[in-house]
Amino acid sequence: MLPMEKRVIHISEAEAASDFAAVLARVRAGAEIVIEGREPIVVVRAEVRAEPVRGRLLSECIALAKAHTEELGYEPTLDPDFAADLEEIIKSRKPREISSWE
Numbered sequence: 001m002l003p004m005e006k007r008v009i010h011i012s013e014a015e016a017a018s019d020f021a022a023v024l025a026r027v028r029a030g031a032e033i034v035i036e037g038r039e040p041i042v043v044v045r046a047e048v049r050a051e052p053v054r055g056r057l058l059s060e061c062i063a064l065a066k067a068h069t070e071e072l073g074y075e076p077t078l079d080p081d082f083a084a085d086l087e088e089i090i091k092s093r094k095p096r097e098i099s100s101w102e
Contacts (some may be wrong), residue, residue: 007031
């Protein structure tokens with residue numbers, strides 16, 4: 001059996017802007033959308049991933065920092081402004097309100 005040819009749909013920038021939800025529905029259904037002005041601007045298509053993307057765990061970050069320190073022979077220093085921003089973010093964190101999720 002031959003694989004089905006992917007549908008390629010060309011639409012205008014205005015059409016995409018007026019109903020982007022419909023553009024995404026077409027992409028989810030397997031189409032590739034080419035949004036055009038005078039010439040093609042962007043191609044929207046579903047991305048196939050072997051595994052979900054996740055962030056790095058804090059423990060992984062610490063292990064990487066330690067390995068980097070051993071590789072360099074000295075500890076990297078954190079930018080003072082960045083450190084202050086992180087400290088402020090950590091201090092201002094509040095527990096998530098999830099009672100409405102139930």
